[in-house]
Amino acid sequence: MLYMHDVWVNWFEGEENGYNVCYFQEWRKEDGIELLDQVPLLYITKDLYNFIENDMHELPKALLDAIYKRAYMRKGQERTVLDYACIVTDGNDMLAFDTIGYKIPVRKSRLIPRQEQLVYDMIKNTKPQSFKYDNKYYKKEYHMLSMPPELVFGLTRRERQLKQLLMMALDQLRTANHLEELRYWLTEWDPKNYPYIRFMDEEKVWTALYEGVRQGWSTRHEDLCAKLIKGQPFLEKMWEIENGQEQNTSKQK
Numbered sequence: 147m148l149y150m151h152d153v154w155v156n157w158f159e160g161e162e163n164g165y166n167v168c169y170f171q172e173w174r175k176e177d178g179i180e181l182l183d184q185v186p187l188l189y190i191t192k193d194l195y196n197f198i199e200n201d202m203h204e205l206p207k208a209l210l211d212a213i214y215k216r217a218y219m220r221k222g223q224e225r226t227v228l229d230y231a232c233i234v235t236d237g238n239d240m241l242a243f244d245t246i247g248y249k250i251p252v253r254k255s256r257l258i259p260r261q262e263q264l265v266y267d268m269i270k271n272t273k274p275q276s277f278k279y280d281n282k283y284y285k286k287e288y289h290m291l292s293m294p295p296e297l298v299f300g301l302t303r304r305e306r307q308l309k310q311l312l313m314m315a316l317d318q319l320r321t322a323n324h325l326e327e328l329r330y331w332l333t334e335w336d337p338k339n340y341p342y343i344r345f346m347d348e349e350k351v352w353t354a355l356y357e358g359v360r361q362g363w364s365t366r367h368e369d370l371c372a373k374l375i376k377g378q379p380f381l382e383k384m385w386e387i388e389n390g391q392e393q394n395t396s397k398q399k
């Protein structure tokens with residue numbers, strides 16, 4: 147088995163979509179960077195890599211058995227064994243994961259560029275390992291709170307987070323499904339269409355609003371998001387965190 151040593155990781159916990167596991171250039175000073183003293187490296191098939199990167203399903207038993215207690219985390223002088231942690235690559239991309247004792251990839255991290263290159267060097271003369279897993283009926287499901295990659299492609303980490311926040315607010319709006327409230331927010335988004343909006347039913351208003359905001363990201367999206375989350379402490383806190391990060395980045399520049 148291949149092993150890597152002294153690997154810096156920036157864990158993103160509970161992320162089922164690979165686009166939210168940020169690459170090194172989007173790591174922040176405030177992120178909790180940790181050091182893997184030793185970690186197995188597995189070169190696996192593209193299908194299995196996508197399964198791990200873009201979902202939170204149970205990992206193949208043979209893979210878990212192969213990596214059991216073979217990874218170590220270091221904090222200062224303390225060295226802790228991890229039940230199931232490793233780096234996986236399909237030869238084109240890679241990530242580290244740690245199940246924190248479960249059988250699903252709870253925490254995921256990208257690698258720093260120097261260690262990415264080392265992975266490519268280490269697998270150069272090897273072939274991908276095949277681990278049997280139940281993918282017969284597996285199909286990745288996307289929905290409003292787990293957006294398809296094309297809806298976040300090209301967005302920065304902050305923009306992705308704010309778009310996720312907007313989708314959470316829209317999901318609450320859809321669940322409540324109050325016609326006048328839906329009309330109000332569609333008018334906020336598209337005021338020129340007010341003469342038509344006031345005659346639309348719930349379904350048409352919702353479809354027009356969701357289809358209008360789902361593509362891209364702009365100051366209009368940001369303004370709508372800021373207004374939608376007003377009075378919701380949890381969502382407001384997320385908004386403050388992301389906008390605080392932007393101010394910190396601006397100061398550093």
